[in-house]
Amino acid sequence: MAQSFLNRREAVQLLGAATAAKAFGADAPDICFLSAVEMAGLIRRKKLSAHEVMAAHLKQIERVNPKVNAIVTLTAEQARENARKADEAQARGVLLGSLHGLPIVHKDLFDTAGVRTTYGSRILKDNVPKQDAIIVERITKAGAISVGKSNTPEFGAGSQTFNEVFGATKNPYDLTKTCGGSSGGAAVSVACGMTPIADGSDSGGSLRNPPSFCNVVGLRTAPGRVATAAQGNAWSTISVQGPIARTVADTALLLSAIAGPDSRCPISITDPGSRFAGNLERGFKGVRVAWFKDMGGIPFDPPVLEIVNAQRKVFESLGCIVEQAEPDWEGAHEGYDTLRAWGYAASQAENVRLHRDLVKDTIQWEVERGSKLSAADISRALALRSRAWERMRVFQEKYEYFIAPTSQVLPFDVNRPYPTEVAGVKMSTYIEWQKSCILISALENPAISVPCGFSPEGLSVGLQIVGRHRDEWSVLQLAHAFEQATKAGRRRPTVA
Numbered sequence: 102m103a104q105s106f107l108n109r110r111e112a113v114q115l116l117g118a119a120t121a122a123k124a125f126g127a128d129a130p131d132i133c134f135l136s137a138v139e140m141a142g143l144i145r146r147k148k149l150s151a152h153e154v155m156a157a158h159l160k161q162i163e164r165v166n167p168k169v170n171a172i173v174t175l176t177a178e179q180a181r182e183n184a185r186k187a188d189e190a191q192a193r194g195v196l197l198g199s200l201h202g203l204p205i206v207h208k209d210l211f212d213t214a215g216v217r218t219t220y221g222s223r224i225l226k227d228n229v230p231k232q233d234a235i236i237v238e239r240i241t242k243a244g245a246i247s248v249g250k251s252n253t254p255e256f257g258a259g260s261q262t263f264n265e266v267f268g269a270t271k272n273p274y275d276l277t278k279t280c281g282g283s284s285g286g287a288a289v290s291v292a293c294g295m296t297p298i299a300d301g302s303d304s305g306g307s308l309r310n311p312p313s314f315c316n317v318v319g320l321r322t323a324p325g326r327v328a329t330a331a332q333g334n335a336w337s338t339i340s341v342q343g344p345i346a347r348t349v350a351d352t353a354l355l356l357s358a359i360a361g362p363d364s365r366c367p368i369s370i371t372d373p374g375s376r377f378a379g380n381l382e383r384g385f386k387g388v389r390v391a392w393f394k395d396m397g398g399i400p401f402d403p404p405v406l407e408i409v410n411a412q413r414k415v416f417e418s419l420g421c422i423v424e425q426a427e428p429d430w431e432g433a434h435e436g437y438d439t440l441r442a443w444g445y446a447a448s449q450a451e452n453v454r455l456h457r458d459l460v461k462d463t464i465q466w467e468v469e470r471g472s473k474l475s476a477a478d479i480s481r482a483l484a485l486r487s488r489a490w491e492r493m494r495v496f497q498e499k500y501e502y503f504i505a506p507t508s509q510v511l512p513f514d515v516n517r518p519y520p521t522e523v524a525g526v527k528m529s530t531y532i533e534w535q536k537s538c539i540l541i542s543a544l545e546n547p548a549i550s551v552p553c554g555f556s557p558e559g560l561s562v563g564l565q566i567v568g569r570h571r572d573e574w575s576v577l578q579l580a581h582a583f584e585q586a587t588k589a590g591r592r593r594p595t596v597a
């Protein structure tokens with residue numbers, strides 16, 4: 102099988118997609134599983150056209166998406182037309198950008214001009230924005246071509262991708278399991294070769310949990326790294342936007358296009374996105390890495406612990422000094438939890454007031470408790486986060502990285518809204534089972550989920566690498582080294 106794949110892949114590179122498709126069958130799925138970096142390079146060197154790439158991906162979407170329900174609004178004709186325009190531009194000697202000709206799917210939380218954007222909500226099921234979100238604007242400017250919108254839970258609430266508009270998105274490695282959330286449709290699209298890259302967002306783990314469940318890569322960026330337009334509390338650092346891809350290099354490629362300052366974002370980081378387009382190779386001899394203990398006593402499914410702990414020797418083989426240590430997490434979760442509720446009260450109170458019967462119960466619960474918060478409650482939450490952030494900063498003066506499981510559980514039944522217990526420990530809320538990600542979100546550190554193995558029943562497990570404040574580049578470098586050492590992300594779902 103491996104030799105056959107290499108032969109087909111070489112044919113794509115040497116002969117072009119159309120010829121390879123004739124030689125190996127009309128689907129030519131291997132085109133869709135080239136890395137984004139390879140795909141962009143082949144387009145740039147005219148070994149593949151944007152039209153050929155788009156045709157292969159639209160065929161893959163037609164074949165696979167009905168099984169997984171990841172792409173919920175498909176813009177096939179628009180995508181074909183934009184691919185044709187991209188090829189015409191290239192024929193004139195114009196490359197549109199670093200993502201020229203690459204198919205992409207946008208999360209259904211991101212506004213797309215002229216294309217339905219529902220936020221997974223029945224309230225907005227027919228909503229068609231007039232303007233692109235900044236992240237969509239930048240991706241388009243870099244030359245990527247949208248194929249539509251990826252599924253997400255209602256208003257992004259919860260880490261399981263289902264809603265009353267489109268239903269649930271299924272895990273491509275086991276269609277009876279969840280793909281996680283809230284960037285679940287994005288992760289599944291990438292895992293299934295329906296697009297090479299996808300955008301997403303992350304509050305309590307939404308750029309990390311779905312990649313962990315789907316054997317792909319997702320990066321929670323530092324707040325302000327990817328600019329967002331001012332709305333609601335524009336200074337909030339709870340939610341961020343970022344990239345999902347099948348490899349770390351592809352993740353860095355997409356980040357290079359979407360990162361950078363923007364005057365419309367008050368917390369925008371001034372570094373240019375181009376800093377993420379470099380060579381990821383780096384030596385790690387003598388680099389100090391903190392290996393998690395129990396993240397303050399939170400429970401993990403035993404198979405998750407077994408699979409992640411088996412990777413410690415990989416980091417040691419890279420030359421890292423790995424020690425079991427972690428910061429003091431006191432107050433981090435409480436601070437985050439309060440500010441999350443406050444955020445829901447600010448963004449969803451009007452929807453609950455006007456359309457309560459169209460808003461799911463977990464959002465109603467968040468809004469109700471957020472509406473009861475006093476100024477003292479919010480001040481306390483901010484102070485707790487500040488103290489926890491400072492303890493992490495001091496901790497990382499000694500350790501450049503902190504490593505832990507991405508998720509506390511294996512992918513669970515797609516019909517379950519959320520786990521009610523983990524390793525025999527009862528969960529008190531719909532999101533508590535994601536505390537391994539939430540603690541990192543609370544501290545604002547960049548964190549990446551990379552594939553690290555499968556359970557005996559074939560369910561994907563991700564490992565989380567956490568870097569220093571605003572140091573995504575270093576996180577990408579270690580993740581790349583781990584990926585090259587393990588090759589863990591190369592297993593593809595049978596459904597694809």
